[in-house]
Amino acid sequence: MAQDNWLTKYSKLIAGKRTRWITILVWIVATVVLSLTLPQVGENEINNAPNLKASEPSMVANHLIEEQFPSSSxxxxxxxxxxxxxxxxxxxxxxxxxxxxxxxxxxxxxxxxxxxxxxxxxxxxxxxxxxxxxxxxxxxxxxxxxxxxxxxxxxxxxxxxxxxxxxxxxxxxxxxxxxxxxxxxxxxxxxxATALFSGADVSLLIATVVIVLVILLFIYRSPILALIPLVGVGFAYGITSPLLGWMAGEGWITVDSQGISIMTVLLFGAGTDYCLFLISHFRQELLRHENKMTALFTAMKDATGAVAMSGFTVVLSLLALLLAKYGAYHRFAIPFSLSILVMGIASVTLVPAILSIIGRASFYPFVPRTLEMKQQRAAAKGKPLPAQTAKTTFGMRIGNLVTRKPVAVTVVSVAVLAILAAFAPQVKYNYDILSSFPKTMESREGFDIIAKSFSSGSLAPVTVVIDSEGKETGLREYLQSLPQVASVTEPIAGTKDANLQSYEITLSMNPYSLEAMSFIPELEDQVSTFLSDKGGIGSPQVWIGGQTAEQHDTKTVGDRDRNMIIPAVIVLIALVLLAYLRSIVAMLYLMGTVLLSYGAALGLGWIILHYFMGVEGIQGAIPLYAFVFLVALGEDYNIFMVSSIWQKRKTMPLLQAIKEGVSETGGVITSAGLILAATFAVLATLPIQVLVQFGIITAIGVLLDTFVVRPFLVPAITVLLGRKAFWPGRVYESSDVKKQSA
CATH class of the missing domain: 3.30.70 (Alpha-Beta Plaits)
Known part of the structure; x- marks a missing residue:
């Protein structure tokens, strides 16, 4: 009750008859002031920021080469x-x-x-x-x-x-x-690469806005309602962009065009979801309450907690990217999390204030009214009074199916997801940036010419530097004998230390391929062994620089980040669920279903990309990006639905609570899922393979959450567990409900 009273006071503070104007004014003033006084994020983009720290082996080697061999660096x-x-x-x-x-x-x-x-x-x-x-x-x-x-x-x-x-x-x-x-x-x-991403910004923004608007119009058939979430997202972007631009200008963060492109998609997709969850509650309450303010305050009381916790879950998950050592991962953390934080605040402040002003007209021409209001309108027009009729919605049918056959629903859902997830271990990865370019891109055409006329390794030679200790090592002849090497230049002595010798190696393979990358540590070991055994050097010092060496370090650092961030995200989300639901059991099966859904998305994505689109390998960064987005956003939908079931469990038996929870949240989560999936799918229209692959896999994951996990698997497991689903939390219910449950 204390929480309800607090939420009621909050609702009146944000969306009251007088305070709603203050809320909107604050947003307008904040957006205008920040936009006029701070630079926009696009003004401070740095698209060639280093992804590897100076302490990485390839970076140490490149610095040494630049210092000792300036003519070849x-x-x-x-x-x-x-x-x-x-x-x-x-x-x-x-x-x-x-x-x-x-x-x-x-x-x-x-x-x-x-x-x-x-x-x-x-x-x-x-x-x-x-x-x-x-x-x-x-x-x-x-x-x-x-x-x-x-x-x-x-x-x-x-x-x-x-x-x-x-x-x-x-x-x-x-x-x-x-x-x-x-x-x-x-x-x-x-x-x-920079041109591709910078050219994608505007087209991506336009495409995202259009597709969100079209889907909202198709689902809700109300032009006003379709614009309200976009207004919320627009203000959120208006606040986020100058804040990020300011932080980047101060040197606190680094932003690039790729990150801003994905942030835009995330903001529109997730932001629209949060707005719709409140709007759907408002619509339901308008069917029960004649007074629009009463309906809005009730909707805010029911929806604010779920929206806040969902946004908090996503923000925490994205902030986990700060643990990354790889620059591209680390750079995404602040823009992504800040955009969701601002959007979450807009969803529970600005959007309710707008709804308070527009009221029922938000849903024009299909205005929701109570039965009494409908009867009054009918009487005024001299028409027959409408009777109260019970409609069986698609959501109700799903709720009935889940509660009647929970075992079958669980088995089928798990089987489908498990079969798809079985393809995930078959996924092949690459770190070849050229494979992300269209074949008509100039740099790729140039590479193809080089690969055809010379060795493809000419595109990015590998530089090996050794400390010869003043001895004749015979290393060039040894390097030339290696099957992975096409040619080796004569050694060059260091300008400051003549004992340092540099050899430029042209590989006999694509220097950006996994094969070439895996050759780097092998090459270092072979050179060290040769210098020790035949070069007469006791403790050989070997440095390897160049693009291939950097790519090898990129993979090594990326693997380390993935192994650290994925567990961190799981722990963070688990703690948020535990704090919100106060149930260890619910936390475990909600996390389990989302992880299974992620595996299925990766597997189905590989099936589509590899077997239907001919992709030989997906970009190595995609599994981590997809995991952070899908697990966090997947828990959003779980929180939306389970919070509804938890609320209804206080006033009705569990099976009835599940039926109504699935029914009431079905429409909004389905529409939200379609919008989010569509916004990510927009990435697949760009001529950049890494975004195509990310967009397809993420959209698939969102759809699996929307149409399998949320409506079927999670409620079916809840039915099977019964009261154990709440353990060890208390189940608050009236004495009448206890008797019905007994």
């Missing part, structure tokens, strides 16, 4: 000149002219350049591929150069080359018998 842009009819002397003239220009007028942060302008044509032809069609011109930039500068530099190169060639070779088809050019390598890949 830096971030390479590979300009791929290609002519299927063969590179000509005229083509070489264009290459030389660009090299001379960049030598005389270096680009911003340009750190190195292949001196092709100083080579005679005969020597330069030696750099052409064996088939005579391709030449790679490397241009190096400082490691910490921001993507905006790199993009500007590449554009400068393209303008110069186009002016010299006489047409745009970067738009020229690669198989047309004319000179074409493509920029790839780490710089080209970085710039293309």
């Amino acid at each position: 830096g971030l390479p842009a590979l300009l791929v000149w290609h002519d299927v009819s063969g590179i000509t002397a005229e083509d070489l003239a264009h290459v030389k002219k660009l090299a001379a220009q960049l030598s005389e007028q270096p680009l911003e942060n340009q750190s190195g350049l292949a001196p092709f302008h100083q080579l005679p044509d005969a020597a330069l032809l030696g750099q052409v591929s064996e088939d005579g069609t391709t030449l790679i011109q490397p241009i190096f930039f400082l490691e910490n150069t921001d993507t905006e500068t790199l993009e500007k530099n590449l554009e400068t190169i393209k303008v110069s080359v186009t002016a010299d060639v006489g047409y745009d070779p970067f738009e020229q088809a690669t198989e047309d018998g004319q000179l074409s050019a493509r920029i790839t390598g780490p710089v080209g890949i970085s710039v293309d």
